[in-house]
Amino acid sequence: MDVFEALYTTRAMRRVKEDSIPDDVIKSIMDSAIRAPSGSNRQDWKFLVVTDKKTREELADIYRETWDYYVKSFYNDSEDLGASSLKNKDEIETVKRISNSASWLAENYHKVPLLVLAFSRNDPTGSSIYPAIWNLMLAARGHGVGTCLTTVMNFKTEDVYKVLNVPSDKGWTLNATITAGYPLGKWGVAARKPVEEVTYLNKWGESPDWNLTEPLWNY
Numbered sequence: 001m002d003v004f005e006a007l008y009t010t011r012a013m014r015r016v017k018e019d020s021i022p023d024d025v026i027k028s029i030m031d032s033a034i035r036a037p038s039g040s041n042r043q044d045w046k047f048l049v050v051t052d053k054k055t056r057e058e059l060a061d062i063y064r065e066t067w068d069y070y071v072k073s074f075y076n077d078s079e080d081l082g083a084s085s086l087k088n089k090d091e092i093e094t095v096k097r098i099s100n101s102a103s104w105l106a107e108n109y110h111k112v113p114l115l116v117l118a119f120s121r122n123d124p125t126g127s128s129i130y131p132a133i134w135n136l137m138l139a140a141r142g143h144g145v146g147t148c149l150t151t152v153m154n155f156k157t158e159d160v161y162k163v164l165n166v167p168s169d170k171g172w173t174l175n176a177t178i179t180a181g182y183p184l185g186k187w188g189v190a191a192r193k194p195v196e197e198v199t200y201l202n203k204w205g206e207s208p209d210w211n212l213t214e215p216l217w218n219y
């Protein structure tokens with residue numbers, strides 16, 4: 001796959017089939033993930049690949065609990081993640097789409113065939129793990145596997161560590177969990193704010209005159 005197709009179309013693919021992912025594909029995804037850079041090339045990371053049904057079910061219970069906690073704490077228990085309190089029609093649609101898809105994941109988490117938990121240590125900013133996570137997601141995209149980066153289980157790491165036998169005295173921190181499976185829906189270019197709205201040229205506040213209203217890559 002062209003690298004730009006992967007970059008433009010790797011997006012939160014939460015709705016996935018239950019079909020398991022072949023070992024060769026999992027191996028390729030993980031081998032791509034660990035090619036990523038890390039601060040001083042320390043690679044002080046571990047990836048826990050979970051395919052076992054019972055373990056996935058145990059994690060699904062934790063995910064649901066933490067998702068509910070997240071919605072309660074950060075969205076005042078609003079199930080549509082605050083969509084109904086917005087005024088702009090497009091924004092309402094976007095937030096509703098995300099909340100439907102995120103609720104689907106919480107309800108169906110136990111059916112997701114592959115979970116990868118990313119851990120790191122000796123990394124006070126917690127940033128060294130993210131290039132590897134993004135490599136993982138791009139490699140999955142290359143294999144036609146949809147992924148979603150999730151972090152809500154970080155609210156209950158003790159429960160997660162218990163399920164997975166993660167030692168509590170070795171300094172490992174759970175940074176994120178990537179869900180993965182073959183998509184139920186279609187791939188598409190991720191909708192984002194135009195580049196000129198979020199990019200300045202040379203000085204803060206000076207937008208480049210690039211005339212980019214549409215993505216430069218599209219189907």
Ligand SMILES: Cc1cc2nc3c(=O)[nH]c(=O)nc-3n(C[C@H](O)[C@H](O)[C@H](O)COP(=O)(O)O)c2cc1C
Binds near residue numbers: 010101105150152
């Ligand atoms: C740091 C981070 C944490 C995230 N945590 C969650 C999560 O816990 N649960 C979830 O369903 N989605 C989570 N997401 C997915 C985002 O909601 C998603 O990437 C965003 O809405 C863009 O989606 P799109 O690429 O399909 O447009 C997270 C994404 C990032 C980058």
